[in-house]
Amino acid sequence: MTSSVSLEMPPRTTGFGLLTLDSQFLYRAKYPPKSTNLNGQTGIITGASTGIGLESCHQFLGLGLSRLILAVRSQKKGDDTAAALRKAFPKARVDVWILEMESYKSVQAFAARVDAELPRIDITILNAGMLSNDFELSKETGHERVVQVNYLSTFLLTILLLPILKAKAKANGTSPARLTVVGSGAALASKHGWQDQRPLLPAFDDLNRIPWNFGERYWSSKLLGQLFFTKLYACVDPDDVILNLVDPGLVKNTSLQRGPSESSLLLAVAIYVVTNIAGRSVKSGASSYVDAAVMKGKESHGCFIMDWELRPFAKFIYSPKGKDCAEVLWKETMAELKFAGVEDILANLKK
Template structure:
């Protein structure tokens, strides 16, 4: 199998070549209409709006039996569940509390998955944000974009791995899809060689309103590069799909004034619909098999990671980030969790 690691790094300019191909020329790959998810259980973080909500609707249309919306606001989650139930009255839809800004909330959520679910087939880690100003997370010392898009997502990923391995049916690998972005390929990542690496993101001098989101997605490439050393595709298949630039989502909710107008105009001209954007999630979960394990998926195909990762400097930064990430969550025993995933 040829994965993202095995491909040659792309030298194609992101703008306009990759962007134009991804947005306008690539064709959606839909699950077979005969796909039947009866009996299966799925979790979607940030599933109360935007692409998360649309992905939930598409899974339910394929007869998913049990959907868990993992959301920060119970009120918004219940409203989303009511909307979905009106379309799919035979499904079971639960709303569970999950605040990606809080390590305690992430741990409590993972414990609930372990204790309350007898089965778990698939997880979509969709929650994310794009901050246009430097802002520190309220419960950690880290800049908010890095905290939510990378650190919290990596933490939850590790904690959910044992449940996905043990609660999926025998012979069927659990599926973990972590939403990424084509913009990872355009990241400048100016602090890539800093040691230590993670604290450098907390320095405002390295904050760029455009690049910070892009760089946060590169960190997920780097994390997955190492994670697959611990997780077999026979147990859990993990991949990073890019939904493309999608109009009508809350990703740019912090934009104001001319930035908001520009974002809405750009979306109207170039944006995919949420239906098409969410199809990339289902493609990653249902169409792609073990060949997608540890891969970045763009334009509904396996694609190389950000080119920096293939360099000697990139390999050094990958190892640096990996060790710092595990140290960040040492209190939760993440190293032991990862070692347990190697056990037969």
């Protein structure tokens, strides 16, 4: 089993509030040296039409990335974004591909297109995510939307892309490929009141089992991602694909939130005020993606990157209860995604 530097670190004991202040005010963005050159390389960025995703497009293209796939929900927004990027970076090829993260079918179609149409993929940033004020089930899957987008679909896409990245990198002699999943330090804030729910995943779809709190649901979705990630990375050889998890920090001017409602208006305003006081710039947040996908090497495989440094995961993950939840979540997620053949995909990765 490949070891994870982050898992071997002792968990942080600092409270989330103090940790956030420390993170936001004591650390400054790190940018790659001017000699960094991504010429000839191809990248994929999901959620690329706004916020940190869009700014990261500028930063990767600014380093000479030759081809960029914008994975977006809206064709018009994608086309408008691509037109602006093509004007700013005329030597690069910028394509718009539709990806709806609330749909398993869309995720599978996107991965199949990557396999069929891209001769090489060097860098993949899974940035798409959401926060919602209101409880709502996805029409296609029947799962609560935040968990669907931030956890289930994100890790389905991760698993589907891993063998594709491995095969193309080996064929092109460019191993290892890089796959960076965007997580959040907000996972450290989750109170994980659902830890004893069994089965676990269906509990997030039932208000009688897990009462709705839009902040806690976002934090929980990111904690689920950390729990699953700590088992997933071991299925991947870092000589084939370097898989890491990055937190861009609290960032101003993003479009993470969808569908504000009056019921949580005061809390939304409070978050807005705090973000504008303590939040990083979009440029700073996006630099964490470049750092994780370009500057970090095999030492970052299976790691959580926060403040441009390898950090421990959320404290819950190291506890007996957390380890039990990780096992339960892994089994339930494998069952949930069985239709996509995920167990066979992961079993074949190291062959």
